[in-house]
Amino acid sequence: ETGVTQSPTHLIKTRGQQVTLRCSSQSGHNTVSWYQQALGQGPQFIFQYYREEENGRGNFPPRFSGLQFPNYSSELNVNALELDDSALYLCASSGERTGNTEAFFGQGTRLTVV
C-alpha cells in the first residue's frame, strides 16, 4: 500500500454533468500528478501540481482543471462530461520534481459517463 488515497473509488455521471475527484498524497510529498487511463491503454498525463500551482499539462482541454491544497492533497475537476471521459483516473505523488524519484499511485477512481 502506497499511502496515496483516492475517492471515490467508483462514480457514475451523466453526460454534461461536472465531477470532482479527490486525492490525498503520501505524507511529505509536495508534487501530485493526475492521469487518465482508458480501457486497455496506458495512463495519459493530465497535469501536475507542485506546491499548489499547476506545473505542467498534457493534451487535455480546459474543462479538466485541478487544485492542490496547502496539505498537498489535490482535486481533479471535469466539467461538461463527455462519454469519452469514462476512464480510470489515477493520482500519483512524489517527493521531488526530478526524474530520480519514484511516483506512488493511488488505486484510482473509475468514472463512468452515461
Added chain:
Amino acid sequence: DAKTTQPNSMESNEEEPVHLPCNHSTISGTDYIHWYRQLPSQGPEYVIHGLTSNVNNRMASLAIAEDRKSSTLILHRATLRDAAVYYCILRVSYGGATNKLIFGTGTLLAVQP
C-alpha cells in the same frame, strides 16, 4: 516526447527468470528510465529506475545498454503474483518544471504455473 517500445505480451514459467525488453532510441541525456507494473484493477506500482548504470533492488534488476537506447527489466524468479502489465517509461524533465511519466501500452506478462 521521448517514447518507448515494448513487446505487447510475454509469457514465462513460474520460478524462471524473465527478461522484459524496452527500446528508447530517442532518450535524452537527462532522462531516467523507470519501470512500473500494473496489476488488474490497481494503480501502477513502482518497480525500479536508473540513469546509466545497472540497478538492483528487492523486486528486480535493471540492465541499461551502454548507449542508453535500450534497457531490460529482469525478474529473477517469476511468481504468479508477477503477472501484470509492465511499463517502461522515460521520466522527462523540462527545465525542472515538470517530470511527467509518459506511459506506452506496456508488456502484458503471463506467468504459467
